[in-house]
Amino acid sequence: MEALRQRGVRLSASVRQDDQAYAPSLWRYGMSKVGVPFARLRTEDGCHLFTVKRPIDNEMVCLEHETVVADREQMHAALLAMSFVPTVRIVKTRRGGRWGDVSVCLDSVDGLGTFVELEALVGADESGQRVQEHLDRLVRSLGVGVWRTTDTYDSLLRAVAPAAG
Structure with missing residues (x-):
């Protein structure tokens, strides 16, 4: 944090x-992710975000x-209806900032540790x-x-707890 602060972040x-x-129902860990759509439901401060990457x-x-959704449970049900399956839950504490034109996140991910993204x-x-x-x-x-x-957080979490997804 101090090194980032010294650079104006x-x-x-x-x-x-x-x-x-x-993930799509036919996709499995170990398969390529390139070209495959993945979804995420995020809750932060009572706000729910739906993201597809x-x-x-x-x-x-x-x-x-990415867009805001009013009802996380309804969006979850919609994803299941579209043949997506839940893979892993990722819970983290995040602090964010800017370093010029770059977005910086300092994440403490439950079960994994601390990351600079x-x-x-x-x-x-x-x-x-x-x-x-x-x-x-x-x-x-x-x-x-x-x-x-x-690796993305979901892949890292899957690697430390294979039964997670």
């Missing part, structure tokens, strides 16, 4: 996020659509892989011990 107050991840270059580079919007003519390498260099410039993962 002001982190928000902590928020608790309760996410339920969903479709990985395009790798599972970290996604087309994303950087995200940037990528234009259609840009390489997602190149942007990921740039974001990795930014994190390493903080001068703190980090380990880069190319």
Whole structure:
């Protein structure tokens, strides 16, 4: 947090996020995520968000659509009716900020630990892989011990608790 502060990143107050991840019924962990739509229901401060992500270059580079939903349980039922299945529950405490044009999140994920997540919007003519390498260099410039993962939280949680999804 101090290294981020020294670079002008002001982190928000902590928020608790309760996410339920969903996958198409025919998809299984171990299969490629590229080109496959995945859904998420998130509750934060009583607000429910529905998100669909479709990985395009790798599972970290996604087309994303998000909207507020009034009723989490009804959206859950709608996802089941569309043949999505719940995979894992991801509960975390998040603090967010901006580092220039990059979004920064400091996440404490229940069952996994602490993560620094950087995200940037990528234009259609840009390489997602190149942007990921740039974001990795930014994190390493903080001068703190980090380990880069190319897995999403749901995959990491599934790896530590295979019965979870």
